[in-house]
Amino acid sequence: MKTSPHLNLTRRSLLALAGVGLASTVFPRAMFAQNTAVMVIASGQDIPNFDPHTATGYSASFFMRNVYDPLVRVSGNPPEPVPALAASWEASADGKEYTFKLNPDAKFHSGAPVTADDVVYSFQRALRLAKGNSWMIRDIVTPEGVTAVDAGTVKFTLAVPFAPFLQVLPWIFIVEKAVVEANLGTDDGQTWLLTNTAASGPFTVGRFQPGTLYQLARAETAWQAGGGNLAGVIWQIIHETATQRLMIQRGEAQIAVDLTSEDMDALKDAPGVVRVLEPEYRTFSIKMNTAYGPCSDINMRKAISYATNYQAIIDAAGYAELMTGPLPNGILGFNPDLAVYRMDLDKAKEHLAQTKTPEGGIKLRMVHVSGLEQQRRWALIMLDSLKALNIDLEIMPMNWPDMVAACKSPETFPDLFPVYQTANYGDPDNIAYAAYHSSRNGGWQNAVYHNPEVDALIEAGRSEVDTNKRIEIYHKFQEAVVADAPDIFGVLEKRRLAMRDNVKNYHFTPVASNAIEVFGLSME
Amino acid sequence: MLQFILRRLLMLIPVIIGLTIIMFAIARLLPGDPVGLAAGPNATQAEIAALAAEYGLDQPIWVQYWHYVTGLLHGDLGTSLLTRRPVATDIAAYLPATLELVLAAMAIAIVIGIPLGLVTAVWRNKWPDYLSQIAAIGAISMPRFFLGLLLQLCFAMWLMWLPLGGRLPIIVIPPPTITGFLTIDSLLAGEWSTFTLALRHLALPAIAMSLSPLATIMRMMRSSTIEVMQQDYVMTARALGLAPRLIITKYVARNAVSATLTVIGLYFGWLLGGTVLVETVFDWPGLGLYATKAIVSQDMMPVIGVALVIGLMFVIANLIIDVLYGIINPKVRYS
Numbered sequence: 137m138k139t140s141p142h143l144n145l146t147r148r149s150l151l152a153l154a155g156v157g158l159a160s161t162v163f164p165r166a167m168f169a170q171n172t173a174v175m176v177i178a179s180g181q182d183i184p185n186f187d188p189h190t191a192t193g194y195s196a197s198f199f200m201r202n203v204y205d206p207l208v209r210v211s212g213n214p215p216e217p218v219p220a221l222a223a224s225w226e227a228s229a230d231g232k233e234y235t236f237k238l239n240p241d242a243k244f245h246s247g248a249p250v251t252a253d254d255v256v257y258s259f260q261r262a263l264r265l266a267k268g269n270s271w272m273i274r275d276i277v278t279p280e281g282v283t284a285v286d287a288g289t290v291k292f293t294l295a296v297p298f299a300p301f302l303q304v305l306p307w308i309f310i311v312e313k314a315v316v317e318a319n320l321g322t323d324d325g326q327t328w329l330l331t332n333t334a335a336s337g338p339f340t341v342g343r344f345q346p347g348t349l350y351q352l353a354r355a356e357t358a359w360q361a362g363g364g365n366l367a368g369v370i371w372q373i374i375h376e377t378a379t380q381r382l383m384i385q386r387g388e389a390q391i392a393v394d395l396t397s398e399d400m401d402a403l404k405d406a407p408g409v410v411r412v413l414e415p416e417y418r419t420f421s422i423k424m425n426t427a428y429g430p431c432s433d434i435n436m437r438k439a440i441s442y443a444t445n446y447q448a449i450i451d452a453a454g455y456a457e458l459m460t461g462p463l464p465n466g467i468l469g470f471n472p473d474l475a476v477y478r479m480d481l482d483k484a485k486e487h488l489a490q491t492k493t494p495e496g497g498i499k500l501r502m503v504h505v506s507g508l509e510q511q512r513r514w515a516l517i518m519l520d521s522l523k524a525l526n527i528d529l530e531i532m533p534m535n536w537p538d539m540v541a542a543c544k545s546p547e548t549f550p551d552l553f554p555v556y557q558t559a560n561y562g563d564p565d566n567i568a569y570a571a572y573h574s575s576r577n578g579g580w581q582n583a584v585y586h587n588p589e590v591d592a593l594i595e596a597g598r599s600e601v602d603t604n605k606r607i608e609i610y611h612k613f614q615e616a617v618v619a620d621a622p623d624i625f626g627v628l629e630k631r632r633l634a635m636r637d638n639v640k641n642y643h644f645t646p647v648a649s650n651a652i653e654v655f656g657l658s659m660e
Numbered sequence: 661m662l663q664f665i666l667r668r669l670l671m672l673i674p675v676i677i678g679l680t681i682i683m684f685a686i687a688r689l690l691p692g693d694p695v696g697l698a699a700g701p702n703a704t705q706a707e708i709a710a711l712a713a714e715y716g717l718d719q720p721i722w723v724q725y726w727h728y729v730t731g732l733l734h735g736d737l738g739t740s741l742l743t744r745r746p747v748a749t750d751i752a753a754y755l756p757a758t759l760e761l762v763l764a765a766m767a768i769a770i771v772i773g774i775p776l777g778l779v780t781a782v783w784r785n786k787w788p789d790y791l792s793q794i795a796a797i798g799a800i801s802m803p804r805f806f807l808g809l810l811l812q813l814c815f816a817m818w819l820m821w822l823p824l825g826g827r828l829p830i831i832v833i834p835p836p837t838i839t840g841f842l843t844i845d846s847l848l849a850g851e852w853s854t855f856t857l858a859l860r861h862l863a864l865p866a867i868a869m870s871l872s873p874l875a876t877i878m879r880m881m882r883s884s885t886i887e888v889m890q891q892d893y894v895m896t897a898r899a900l901g902l903a904p905r906l907i908i909t910k911y912v913a914r915n916a917v918s919a920t921l922t923v924i925g926l927y928f929g930w931l932l933g934g935t936v937l938v939e940t941v942f943d944w945p946g947l948g949l950y951a952t953k954a955i956v957s958q959d960m961m962p963v964i965g966v967a968l969v970i971g972l973m974f975v976i977a978n979l980i981i982d983v984l985y986g987i988i989n990p991k992v993r994y995s
Binding site for chain 1: 694697750812826943950953
């Protein structure tokens, strides 16, 4: 039997482990993790592939954040850009030009230094492939707009001013041009990068078994200063959340990232376990069909908004906060004093009286993701809430691909459509643009809602570089959206993580918090 | 017999064609937008169209089908929309885990089920028979995933005798892949401790998978044994004064097992296609989990690939069963 060269576990000790009898298959994980500072993270999501310009999902984000480097990273709460490959940067007053000075110590796993050419190549490749996270810079960065001033300086001339530019940069990763070019194939290196890397991050790929585990080991060439004491990290695929919880309890995993509210309840007071329950920029709302059917009438939407039992919604949500309008609580520009809809049956009936069906007597259709118990509960709450208006609700569980297909036109879009929306970068533009800009119509994030005034505010918000002015714009945006009532603003579910108490230096960031950046972490 | 085997192998061709046609038709008829889903929520219509073109999904279905079939001849099962990995590579990675699990479950079911069926038939209407019948009904009616959870709770959590899941502890590097079966590969590599660990990990999921076929095989074996015991030649053997044990082992069991073989063949296919719940509970990285993820996302290439592989396995398993008929009962003639 061989053990991983990255684990620093001798053959003898491993044989001893194997021979200690009945518990020998239970405890080795804990022992190895504690003795060699190799952290095990239990997650339900497999890593699709290793290409930083095509892979998506939080498991891919975890991989990229630890194996690759972006120009800047995101850290803190609220999230702020911090240096990564770029040691420093400057922005022009009009927000159209950014100049980044690369850290001269930065080098790839091959030993070659990271140069401005690599940065230019990476951005151009991301734009050329138009997959993965490239949408974040689409129409903002052009292939010609990113240039190498010298070996250590990169200049971006944006197509339009884009205030969240520094917030999206953590998600565009830099590849080593020479390595990718040597393995281009016929698809721009996509096939090669499925299972290989051309990276400069603090960790390299040790070994991997798709569907089972991905082991990262501290890169010998790691140039990043500081960091924790981890020699490696294992992303272990555990599909059942209950099993993730058991692993945390037994010390077989140091962090579990996919726990349910019930799991978190069970872990309360569990010895050696720390629970992390923090609000994240992930909204849950119920979108209404503003373009077709009964909900195209604003009074009907307001009637439904006032009839909704928000207390029941928050009670059913477990660890969560009620939303106050369209933006996540705490994000830049969020207005905590915004006047939003709360349950008021008199007002609901007032608005219903102004519709074509003042006595109700209609049937609406609400879909939810088949098998997603939490959404089913919320659908039942809506069924109960609408009874007060004499409105019947047909609840239809559907597969997610069918729900996505239903978003293509107002005619196929249901009256009520529940949806989670996760901020991919820590700026209000992300949720505002994805969920309310009319250019997104036809997609599941905003299938039908279209308001030119709201569009103009969103566009103003993303191009304004003065923070105070942006806050003002987003206040107006929130008021305009609430006045239109396109959504039933639901809850902000808290991120539910559990970790062993020997994990040190963990700081929560409300963006991609389950794609944990482990470089700074230590284990005692 | 060789002619019979060749003929049956040739029959695989229409099976493959039939399966692919059916799966392609289903893929086309299903509502949903798998390309839009794979492109992500922020993709533009142009990007979705480009992705569809990259995977040939903008072509008419008969063109897609032709490309698929010609690819099949080169061992190409297409590419997953979601992972962007070749389906053949994925199946090659996941199939051995599922096969190992199913074969282990079938081995448990056969090794225990057949002797138990014989015993209960011989002791018909006595307490061992009643006890086995009750246990069999319980085993058949209990859902496998629930049984899996119970086994986990009992043997992994309370007693801590066996691991919660997976194929090996994560600290152990698997032996060099020869068959893909960790138990066999570790033996071939001479790594006894790895073999022991692999066996421990295999135990609970295999038991959870085996109980239902075990009960069915036992009941089938019982009824066919009772039937055979009433045959004239058994009566004659008894009248001639042959030892009861000899009659049972040499004459009854051999004939009774023929009928049970059919059930074993059918169960093999059923288990292959039904591993997903046990694989989920035990985090067993097999074909069931892979196919389920693909089905939920309507990622059709992996779904078609898995259906094809399971279909082929099923046909081959039943061919082996048919050959075994002749070995066990020389009266059987192949035509």
